[in-house]
Amino acid sequence: MNWRILIVDDEPSLTALLRRQFTDCGYTAFVANNSSEALKLLKEQPDLILLDINMPGKDGLAFCREIRESVSCPILFLTARVMEQDKLAGFRDGGDDYITKPFSLAELTARVEAHLRREQRNKVSSARLTSHGLTADLSARELSFEGKPIAFTRKEFDIIELLWTNSSQVFDRERIYESVWGLEANGNNSVVKEHIRKIRAKLLEVTSWDFIETIWGIGYKWKK
Amino acid sequence: MNWRILIVDDEPSLTALLRRQFTDCGYTAFVANNSSEALKLLKEQPDLILLDINMPGKDGLAFCREIRESVSCPILFLTARVMEQDKLAGFRDGGDDYITKPFSLAELTARVEAHLRREQRNKVSSARLTSHGLTADLSARELSFEGKPIAFTRKEFDIIELLWTNSSQVFDRERIYESVWGLEANGNNSVVKEHIRKIRAKLLEVTSWDFIETIWGIGYKWKK
């Protein structure tokens, strides 16, 4: 991913170092020496901003407050101010991180990457499972086959979730009972049996494929 | 917003302090003393995790690697390891922040809030939602259908906001109660039930469409 980073600092040797570093990482770096230059460079739509606080003209905190509403990318303060109240001010004014000079270049890079990784992650949708055309959204408790939703009851869904998220693992009926019901199994296996049957019936009707494999004498597992 | 925070540390005095602090902030705090307890508490769907590294049993880094795929909330390491290579390892294994002990409680809180603020911001790109002709202006706390405003009470609106901004995610009644009321649910779910009913009645009358889906035995979710 080719990220765009805006570096705002009035110290040329530092901005040169940072530009070099992030260019090496494969990012595109923009450098501003003060707030008004930075304001112009916002049109480049950076994915992340590294912002000094002490600068001639408008300082970093004021700049951050000003743009925070309209700019949603992470803003990382990079400053020599180490006092706790300064840090708190940085976060209060909308900063996402606060790194004190002198800093380790490796740590700075790691922090930048962590923020970008999170941005990336938040753009894509929630976790899904897919196999043989069957899709599960666990937090929505939905299963669908080629777009068609299939309705499952609570226990049925719990069992599917257990087997699917641990596919390639064989569960005996006691194990399933204990996981899904949260109780100790007292040799009462017919319940699990019946639910497995219903799951199979529903899936088979729609998908014409048996997702559950019976391991004879042992239990069941989700076919990959 | 009533955030849910999972605190994972084997030092009881620290977890007590943190729980106290975040409870005072109005959050719901869950405490785990080790990785296996933490794993179980993931079902509470925390919005943020504070994770120690040195713990008996599986350490924090391993735990983070293990859950990172399936858990999307920010994970903040909170540890006595101050070496740069430890910090880098923390970020490499999927951490979103790395805070070294001893830490300032104020700074920790500020960092936690910064991460949550960002999550919130990323959740809904705008404060305006629309589906099936229904429009919500969250900051104005107004809903309208084809221009006609619909009046909702405070709690009703809170519930709609919770479900809508996390649409397609299923919430059980306890979870709704905890999020909207900010209190622990003591088995008294009928309040939530009643509010859901009122919301449905108001929406149905105007829009002739049921926006809330009942997941039998689990809870409710907002239909997409």
Added chain:
DNA sequence: AGGGGGATTCCCATGAATTGGAGAATATTG
């Protein structure tokens, strides 16, 4: 290859759990 025994699947009636709804009591707001 065929038969035996046990494990598994299938069918279905029953009872338990969950939800939706009415109405009244209590709290909160203006």
Added chain:
DNA sequence: CAATATTCTCCAATTCATGGGAATCCCCCT
């Protein structure tokens, strides 16, 4: 103080979970 919002209680309707027994299947042994 009136109006509105919130909470509580109870009941009917619905859906789901359960367990037993018959039918079937699978594996092993001869």
